[in-house]
Amino acid sequence: MLYQRTNTINKLISKGGFKLKKIISFILCTFIVLILSSCRSNPKPYKEDPAPAKNMEYKESNLGKTQSVPETPPAETPKPDPVQPSPPAPAAKEPEKKPVSKPLASYSTVLLSSDKDRTYNIKHGAKKINGYKLNPGDTFSFNEVVGKRSAENGFKTAAIIVNGEYEEGFGGGVCQLSTTIFNSADKAGLQILERHDHSKTVGYVPKGRDAAVNYGSLDLKFKNTKKYPVEIRASVDDKRVYVSIWRAS
Template identity: 50%
Template sequence: MIHGWIAGLLLLLQQSEAPETATKDGTSPIQANVQREAYRLDYVDLPLIDNERLNRLMVEMEKKAYRKPVNAIISDAGVIVKEIPGARLNRKAFVEQFYNHFYSDGPLEFDVPQSSIYPKVDSELLASIRVHPIGYYVTYFNSNNKHRFTNIKLATQAINNYVVLPNETFSFNRVVGVRTRGRGYMPAKVIVRGEFSEGIGGGICQTSSTLFNAADRAGLTIVERYSHSRSVPYVPSGRDATVNWGGPDFSFKNNYNQPVLIRAQALPGRVYVSIYSSEQINHKPRHVPGASKALPEEITVGADPNKSAP
């Protein structure tokens, strides 16, 4: 118990820079307002601090203080939308302020000190890597299947504006996330062990396949890719990339010394994926065959198994 008293005296003697006071909602700081008696241990002449309760308080403050940073993006109009820094609890400064207030006569109330979390992608970086296209690919689909179109759009939006730093590996499953009804994904045709069936998120393999061909054309290192158990009509034979949450993934590594930017868009009947970087990149493109522009017919579950899958 004596350690808490000694630590308190040491913290009072230390001089440190004033921590920044960030805000949760941009209008007012987060307040720490606690009852001194709840943290007091009266085992010796000088009161000690109950460090277990203090740790629990910090966990609570961490939840309140955390604000996820937001990357800069390029809007649909082609304008760069500025990044928004995030915030987290500055634990060291919080403990110092807590001890200072605890061993003073005033109320145990102070603004919670926070540290900034800087986004991975800021406006300056985005402006430098949006200028030079190094790979692209377009695939086509029948947009009459509204559920499938919805799934393709959601997956395409998830990868749009994603920046892959040098030596970083992009994982389609990690970036797109789990495909559930709660996230807007709809049931549509999928291929399971060579057979057609209905599954939530059916159709997003067209997005992953389009991305694969764009990344391959850009000369990026393909780390993980699997083909469907039967042919698909939206890419040439052997040029698809099947994905499934908890199963096959598509991933590639940025082997260049410059970041690369993924720009993706799904419009009725078409999926576009382009890869951009800075003009300083010395990329080595590969030849990739283009996709057929013929729109596939809709195929229902139980259809002729000799036909290709959507």
């Protein structure tokens, strides 16, 4: 039937000219649209998917139930390797304690005079004696070490004792230095070979503990009887005269 309609339309188109051809084309397009519309107006019936119902049943059956989740065993914590105790550090060696050096003996006397030249003579003589060493068996002579008391040897004039009287002379005051040396050497156990009393009592030592010296006549001598060297140290300040005997290296 569709075929017959199409032939009829084609005949009309060929006879009717150009205008008729347009009309027929319009009618043909309209007809095709109607046919297509009729095909779309009959959709397939909708069928429900049975799957959701099953899902609903599953959900309803599991309402109110607590699903047990299998517990995952805790991961084992690796045990640390036992710490090996480090060996104790070697104890620091204590520095060797050097023996405290002490003098074999020491002695001091008080400066009673305020005469500056007298004090100067004592200090001048002490400088000559300080640090003097005696080997075993050596003999100390005050006059040899200090020398002649004269201006040429650096001494000044001060009071000296001559025959129990005071008078001016070079090196006045050195007898207090020789007296202090004598008492220190005697305390150290050195052998006293020569010592002289003053002709007049002096106030800086007890009687019988002085040692008068005069170059060329009176001397102080002692011997080192130790088995090791000894050293004489002498110093003077504004108040006292100091002498000590030390073991020398």
